[in-house]
Amino acid sequence: MQTDFLLQIKDLKASIDNKEILKGLNLEVKHGEIHAIMGPNGSGKSTLANVLTGREIATVTAGTVTYEGKNLLEMSPEERAREGIFLSFQYPIEIPGVSMVNFMKTAINEQRKYRGLEPLSASDFLRLMREKKELVEIDSALTNRSVNEGFSGGEKKKNEIFQMAMLEPRLALLDETDSGLDIDALRIVANGVNKIRRPDTSVIVITHYQRLLDYIVPDYVHVLYDGRIVRSAGPELALELEERGYDWIRKDADLSEETWTTDRK
Amino acid sequence: MENNQDKLLGEVTSGEYKYGFVTDIETDVIPKGLSEDVVRLISAKKEEPEWLLEFRLKAFRRWQTMKMPEWAHLNIPEIDYQDIIYYAAPKQKKGPDSLSDVDPELLKTFDKLGIPLEEQKRLTGVAVDAVMDSVSVKTTFRETLAEMGIIFCSFSEAVKEHPTLVQKYLASVVPYSDNFFAALNSAVFSDGSFCYIPKGVRCPMELSTYFRINASNTGQFERTLLIADEESYVSYLEGCTAPMRDENQLHAAVVEIVAERGAEVKYSTVQNWYPGDKEGKGGIFNFVTKRGICKGDDSRISWTQVETGSAITWKYPSCILRGNNSVGEFYSVAVTNNRQQADTGTKMIHIGSNTKSTIVSKGISAGFSQNSYRGLVKVLGKAEGARNFSQCDSLLLGDRCGAHTFPYIEVDNPSAIVEHEATTSRIGEDQIFYCNQRGISTEDAIGLIVNGYAREVINKLPMEFAVEAQKLLQISLEGSVG
Numbered sequence: 032m033q034t035d036f037l038l039q040i041k042d043l044k045a046s047i048d049n050k051e052i053l054k055g056l057n058l059e060v061k062h063g064e065i066h067a068i069m070g071p072n073g074s075g076k077s078t079l080a081n082v083l084t085g086r087e088i089a090t091v092t093a094g095t096v097t098y099e100g101k102n103l104l105e106m107s108p109e110e111r112a113r114e115g116i117f118l119s120f121q122y123p124i125e126i127p128g129v130s131m132v133n134f135m136k137t138a139i140n141e142q143r144k145y146r147g148l149e150p151l152s153a154s155d156f157l158r159l160m161r162e163k164k165e166l167v168e169i170d171s172a173l174t175n176r177s178v179n180e181g182f183s184g185g186e187k188k189k190n191e192i193f194q195m196a197m198l199e200p201r202l203a204l205l206d207e208t209d210s211g212l213d214i215d216a217l218r219i220v221a222n223g224v225n226k227i228r229r230p231d232t233s234v235i236v237i238t239h240y241q242r243l244l245d246y247i248v249p250d251y252v253h254v255l256y257d258g259r260i261v262r263s264a265g266p267e268l269a270l271e272l273e274e275r276g277y278d279w280i281r282k283d284a285d286l287s288e289e290t291w292t293t294d295r296k
Numbered sequence: 297m298e299n300n301q302d303k304l305l306g307e308v309t310s311g312e313y314k315y316g317f318v319t320d321i322e323t324d325v326i327p328k329g330l331s332e333d334v335v336r337l338i339s340a341k342k343e344e345p346e347w348l349l350e351f352r353l354k355a356f357r358r359w360q361t362m363k364m365p366e367w368a369h370l371n372i373p374e375i376d377y378q379d380i381i382y383y384a385a386p387k388q389k390k391g392p393d394s395l396s397d398v399d400p401e402l403l404k405t406f407d408k409l410g411i412p413l414e415e416q417k418r419l420t421g422v423a424v425d426a427v428m429d430s431v432s433v434k435t436t437f438r439e440t441l442a443e444m445g446i447i448f449c450s451f452s453e454a455v456k457e458h459p460t461l462v463q464k465y466l467a468s469v470v471p472y473s474d475n476f477f478a479a480l481n482s483a484v485f486s487d488g489s490f491c492y493i494p495k496g497v498r499c500p501m502e503l504s505t506y507f508r509i510n511a512s513n514t515g516q517f518e519r520t521l522l523i524a525d526e527e528s529y530v531s532y533l534e535g536c537t538a539p540m541r542d543e544n545q546l547h548a549a550v551v552e553i554v555a556e557r558g559a560e561v562k563y564s565t566v567q568n569w570y571p572g573d574k575e576g577k578g579g580i581f582n583f584v585t586k587r588g589i590c591k592g593d594d595s596r597i598s599w600t601q602v603e604t605g606s607a608i609t610w611k612y613p614s615c616i617l618r619g620n621n622s623v624g625e626f627y628s629v630a631v632t633n634n635r636q637q638a639d640t641g642t643k644m645i646h647i648g649s650n651t652k653s654t655i656v657s658k659g660i661s662a663g664f665s666q667n668s669y670r671g672l673v674k675v676l677g678k679a680e681g682a683r684n685f686s687q688c689d690s691l692l693l694g695d696r697c698g699a700h701t702f703p704y705i706e707v708d709n710p711s712a713i714v715e716h717e718a719t720t721s722r723i724g725e726d727q728i729f730y731c732n733q734r735g736i737s738t739e740d741a742i743g744l745i746v747n748g749y750a751r752e753v754i755n756k757l758p759m760e761f762a763v764e765a766q767k768l769l770q771i772s773l774e775g776s777v778g
Contacts, residue, residue: 120730
């Protein structure tokens, strides 16, 4: 048994409404590594995030996902969260009338309960909020409002990173965190992630563009195309993709379709 | 996707009604059935003056000619009015002067309900009139209030001690002929609370009445009369619970409020009658007429209700805005789950000029329940400059429940401004998932989302009760979809 793997995905197949989206995906993430998953629209990036967090939109039809040696696919979404998986949503959800303070307090105390810890006292909780707000440079006013209600696109993304700072996950999934951000917001968000990250925190950055990876520098870059990872390399792959687009990968992948399937067998 | 949502919601475990116990106490009951003799018997038991007996008899005769209203979006099983006991009183020494005269079983009951009747145990700032079945058990803080000239006592006592006030205001807002249930109540009403705030007095504490049904096969018909004299202020709260029983029990109350010039009345209700079991067996039939009149200029009446109980709710707390510049408000959260049915809303009748009304209604339906908002905004010809704003939101949990909105708007003055906004939404699977992804269970997520949705109304409740109401919302929705 490999113990330095935080996450191992083997031959993962998943469908949405009977349409196969992930067609045999393999990925291994060690403690403290940053992986970037890039790919054109419709390649299965968001489906991967859904499968890993247990959102029932996608149905897993084959393959295994092991997290910290446990079968991740058997866990409920909230168990996965309590086990340290955090998703920064591509489209954060608004919950009208629920204050950020109340939302975060509930989340933190649920997670603490799961780990056998006492709930945070009101003063400790507020201190933690203050500390993390400064860390991710989020406007104080935002956390006094209802969850994401009336937030701009950039504010919503910052708020995701703020929640990540509060919850201190072991595996952070950033789903298109850079979309809809101007360059200043992008920098703040990315720096936030870097500041939050402890040496053993693993990150999977799902992105269409390379620009976020200027700030969050990955150890590995994977290209997801048509439900499979068709190419993996170091950070230089992201730059190549930025320059040449996805078309060459597409051609490459289509041409080598036969090779891929035979390789697998 | 539909199935997904049902599954998500179905995962929430089943909730129990906390107040379903029965107190074992000797009760003085009269035989089942309703007739002139029964009306006379009730009046005699309460040692009432002749005029009140006459009032009851007139109401009874009128009731006999009336039919149950059928216009509500409710499926009401046939009610056999001869199969109901119209008077049940826990036996105790007449008129308990002090707490030591009250049966300890009764004290225990109210303790268990979280309504301790010992004044030193109460939250400071809340005076309680505790009503069990047909009689008032004890009214707290009477002496303290009396020093300011405030009368707060049971209705029966008010009839004896303040007959002129009662005679002047009784049925002045809800006439006995108003509707089937008001007529029935006027004929057989047992007890309830009476409250009078004198001119210029700001009532220093919350006044509250707690209604408890205990005896089986009985109906509860209470009558509340609240008078705020000129430039006075009072905040009033009403709570109610009942044991879990397989048969339905009838509750038909009448509440009347009179606000004189410059007076302000806040009336809050947390209604938690037994709703019946999951299959819809048992539960209270709640047919209530509540109406207030802003009689004088610059007066204000505000209704806030959190309705989570009862098998059937038929209730429209209303305001007659007669005084110029008077204000009527209605803030409501109505939750229905399992097989519950609610048809509730308000009527705002604008008579005076520059009268204003606000309606905020939040319906939450789950399970197989039906939840309707029914509201009337009527602006009469002389109501120059009248304004109304209505907002009716419905939240659906699951896909087997129903939410309905029946707004009626009648405007006879061209200067009036009437606005109506309505939304219907489902509790989002994406909202629940967002909470799940932060480690919050589905059950807690629904609690958070629903309380957020209802916050605008909950915020209108007095502090101590807002917390209670929040918990109640969550409990009521446990096991929302089976």
